[in-house]
Amino acid sequence: MSEPIKVVVTGAAGQIAYSLLYMIANGDVFGKNQKIILTLLDIPPMMGVLEGVVMELSDCAFTLLTEVIPTTDVAVAFKDVSVVFLVGAMPRREGMERKDLLSANVKIFKVQGEALNTYAKKDVKVLVVGNPANTNALICSHYAPSIPKENFTAMTRLDQNRACAQIAQKVGSDITKVKNLFIWGNHSATQFPDCSNGTVDGKPVTDLVDASYLENEFVTTVQKRGAAVIAARKMSSAMSAAKAAADHVRDWWIGTQSGNYVSMGVVTPKDNPYNVPEGIVFSFPVEIKNKQWSIVPGFKINDFARSKLDITTKELLEEKEEAMAVCNA
């Protein structure tokens, strides 16, 4: 059994955390041999609810949990932390687009970036789930200059999982046979879910499903899936978001399998293989070895795909500008 690691979940009294905490404490993310000190950060009005979550974690009798620390203090939460799930933010409600949330939420991620800079381990791994996730991750990293930019990522794994589920249903396949569907760009309605490199049981998706479905209905279904869940449930995706956060961090911690890549929002490096502008958080196909991600080069980007990448890039550049203006105000 390894030494315990400190893991923080923010928004710990919220609905995504309610599913996510179970997965972390049960060993689904860091493995069944990794003990965990679980720190739960939320805001003062939620402390009563959080107390109930702490009781339930206790009542689950998880063998891997060495300690559970509920707090409202970022200094307590982030001190010597190894892994952070930044979930806490104002959620999107019916009829709201993610842009509406930007100015409220970006300030939270500025404060949390500064706190991570001061208190966290320098090799801390940070996953941003709270929306607008890509731009929040960028702001968080910007205000934590002592931590490498590679250590901040944004979640597009839910979109990837949604894309895989749509294709599995379309061709009548077991989901485990669907590989290498990627999400490019922003976790928003401009994201580009891309099947052009995907396979089902080793066969190209493009040979199994007609191009017009892949370029139209498939793209919009994945782009608008979050809104569809809100319309049906009157609340945003929670169980599926928690599962995706667990998938994202498990792959970051343990590594991806050879030839089976995953989508992650990462701070774009200068010379990235897909000519995306430097310094935005953009979702690419990545592989992960020794807890380091790298963008997988060489996937074909046809004219249709390039036009989609350009749209989502434009949105991310605009969000960045807006977010920096809010932070500098």
Ligand code: NAX
């Ligand atoms: P909830 O409203 O259920 O929970 C959010 C929690 O965050 C609340 O308990 C709230 O008190 C807390 N919070 C607010 N400000 C905080 C702060 N400064 N520090 C710590 N905690 C704070 O929302 P939930 O459904 O759990 O969603 C959380 C976030 O995930 C939202 O921003 C939502 O939009 C986003 N999502 C992101 C997804 C993605 O794929 N990247 C998909 C699902 C989800 O929509």
